[in-house]
Amino acid sequence: MKFKFKRAVFILLIFVLLAGIHLFIYTQNIDLKYRITDLKIRLQEIRSENRRLASQVAKKENLPYIEKIAKEKLNMIYPEKINYVLISREANP
Secondary structure, eight states: OHHHHHHHHHHHHHHHHHHHHHHHHHHHHHHHHHHHHHHHHHHHHHHHHHHHHHHHHHHHTOHHHHHHHHHHTSOOOOOOOOOOOOOOTTSOO
């Protein structure tokens, strides 16, 4: 009789241990799924920010835009053309 009781207690302990391990793995799995979801959302936010910054860079690298800012905000102008005439010394005696 004692042997059957000890065996039943042993089987019950193993069952409880396996149930505990299963519960632990299940909660870890749920936690990892939440983390993955959060990381996917963060990745989408970063990609969106990257596209926004890339469009700003493209706008700032646009030569007509740079010229417009240089003229309007920085009051820059093109230099005046100066024509030079080269006189060769060999032509003068």
